[in-house]
Amino acid sequence: AIRMTQSPFSLSASVGDRVTITCWASQGISSYLAWYQQKPAKAPKLFIYYASSLQSGVPSRFSGSGSGTDYTLTISSLQPEDFATYYCQQYYSTPVTFGQGTRLEIK
């Protein structure tokens, strides 16, 4: 199975900050990479797919990039509703696998 590693594990930031979360795959995944946001006691919500495609309804301050084994999620200007846990997921091969999550907290 492809192993997904996120960094950092947790992050404290302020409203208005620019934030970047990184995700590494143990082998190339050809941009078959999705990002999800999860708030406490809620289901995950798809934010980005194919590494850089924004899901309908997701604010444009979110963006994704990367290729091969290295991918990033960037939030250009943090808003209060963005504080949550973010997961990356590869869907290049079965079993699909998730990163361990990055918890974004208010500083």
Place this chain on the structure above:
Amino acid sequence: EVQLVESGGGLVQPGGSLRLSCAASGFTFSSYWMSWVRQAPGKGLEWVANIKQDGSEKYYVDSVKGRFTISRDNAKNSLYLQMNSLRAEDTAVYYCARGSGDYPLRYYFDYWGQGTLVTVSS
């Protein structure tokens, strides 16, 4: 509006069985791969199983192979997960999720249910 509503979770003893259901609405259920994804308390997400549109292909994570069975009834717009020989480590919230993508077996999860909690404990 796409909706996925899970049911069937609860408290079960180790070695016991449980059947989860997921009722789908707001889309053509028979056109999509469907999956179960779980999340142990305070932990990350783990894909459990998936099933092709017509039920002809099914895949499982190694830890549940031989114990869990995924199935679907397209006439009822429903997805199921039969869980046997349950272990403490199966304790988790189980989510039903719809798969989307343009390549066989390569799909992301664009809609999720609210989840149902399964607790395996004596």
